[in-house]
Amino acid sequence: MAVARGVRERETAPRWRGRETGVALIFLAPALLGFIAFYAWPTVRGVYLSFTDYDLLTAPDFSGLDNYRRLLTDDVFWNSLWVTLKYVVLNIGVQTVVALALAVLLHRLTRSTVIRGLILLPYLISNVVVALVWYWMADYNLGIINQMLGWVGIDAIGFFGDEAWAIPTIAGINVWRHMGYTALLIFAGLQTINRDVYEAAAVDGAGEFRIFFRITLPLLRPVLALVLVLTVIGSWQIFDTVAVTTQGGPVDATRVIQYYIFDQAFTRFDFGYASAISVVLFLILAGVAFAQLKLLRAGESDQS
């Protein structure tokens, strides 16, 4: 009997699975269609267009590696990579430290959901509105920030007009907008840490700083890795703040890579070249994400 049942089970299992696959496909279909239509196909087409001379309005013309060869000698492109890198380092560096501090404070000091909600507020405002409001507040002549600096005897600063200030200013604006959201993600990670560990540490007489560096940070690593991958990729794609404030200037100080792509495609009608830059950006981001996950061993946790 046992053997017979075993045989029957082995016979039915594939049929079962076959039916399951069919049902699974039906459930997956909407997502799959979306993935193909909005991700896979545009990616494939984008890669194809990067090998063509295409002006958006007439048919693409195959040009081999021309666009990539042009990239190598395009100073504006290399400058845009450098500018974007500066932005990412500033943006992510400050944002992660601030968000981590906020999250730990939230975790250790308060249980109020109102305060947790409040720190999320800047994230709820549209990017463009945030950028415009800061643009006006930081205006050289009429902005309130420079007015307040004037009261304490500091000369006006060209936040958007000075080459040295433009990228830090834009990075700062986006830190302001995203820190609450990032803090909330980290906060969620903090809540997964077993409270017993903290109690044990307290019993052993560890101070707050020691607890933070020896317990919180190591146990938070997988969540922190995920948050970093998400925010770094988002940060590389900075566009809207630049588009509504400096538009690449002064000189090329804020010509970030996404803005350069937009400029090539839609104001200079060089869609093929814009696609080539996009492919390079795609490869960079894939590399960055892969390296981050490897380095931070995101799949593993120190918590057993």
Next chain:
Amino acid sequence: MHQTRAWTAGAAAGALVLAACGGGAGADGGSETVTYWLWDANQQPAYQRCADDFEAAHPDIDIEIEQRGWDNYWTGLTLGFVSESAPDVFTDHLSRYPEYVTRDLLLPLDAYVERDELPLGIYEEGLADLWIGEDGHRYGLPKDWDAVGLFYNKDMTEAAGLTEEQLNGLTWNPEDGGTYEDVIARLTVDDNGVRGDEPGFDKNNVRTYGLWLEMPVDYNHGQTQWSMYAVANGWQATDRNPWGTAFNYDDPAFQETIAWWKGLVDKGYMPSLAAQTGLESPDQLAAGNAALITHGSWMTSSIFGYEGLNAGIAPTPVGPTGSRASMFNGLADSIWAGTDSPEASWQWVSYLASPACQRVVGEHQVVFPAITEAWETAQEEFAEDGIDVSPFTDHVEDGTTFLFPITGNAGDIAALMVPALEAVMSGRAPVDSLTGVNEEINDLFR
């Protein structure tokens, strides 16, 4: 876009809206719709009036006007071309239309002009022919023109002891700036109330600048910023115009003009590149941060409309050539080649270019219409409000205008020149760095 909507009762699901494209006008009792785009919100009321009058005369055509700000106008238009949903008719700019012509995006108007025997002589001289493409076809009918002048704060010029007569007879040269620079220096006031031409002037703490610097991210060949000086210094932008294939940014007449202009920043008479970022020059004039700005005639109503600003207009200064100079730019209405209603679109375009509509535009006194008689109406309307616009119209009557440089590769030229000029104005690059940029630009045409 031609779109006829019909209501159909669905058998099971109730009423469905069907949008049926194509088909003749009035086939189902509806009418043809012509969409029309413009970027200047100040002009929308005038054109709405024209549209109402036009619809009254053409009951089978609906005009749908859509206004989009300049920043989004051209991107929106490009996306419209790609997705085949561009407006049937749109306000076109000389810097953009050559690239549309080479891509077959505009409807040639020659056959229509010939058929309807449209009189092209009624427009101010030269305006109609700006819209003949390099291929010899006509792609737009002229709607208006503009010139450049000096707008100043009258309270400030009076406080500085400057008479209108002085302001109307300014001279300029790239060496010492002439009486023009004297006026700019006099109008500059530092935080202690010391003027720019007085001893003890503190150029690092300026309250009011004698001239405002404006560095727009859109490149319009220095239209309202420096072209009037450079041309009055004997410079011309391209080897020939229209359809030039070589630029002259390596010409000393241009470079010494820019060097003088940059000098105003160093002297503290004009804000630095960093300080000018943000609000546009008319707002700075209204806010009292500048006593004088250079701007286009289309800003007249806006500038005189500021509360608390007592404004005046003066002509651009006379340069070493012995005459003044102002860019003469004209807009036109073009038809998208992909329109479903070419005939109705043409009817609308020819109405926009007719004396009937341009008179209405003149009465609204925002811009100077292309038809001579209609811009004279605008001039009279301005005069009734106590605004003397002769600093602009004199350029046309005296023949001291020069045309907007019409060339291909406008997008690439802008991408090269905007950062290059910013680098010069910020002091990061010397003026002769523009010679190398000129080489790069001319390579685009080789």
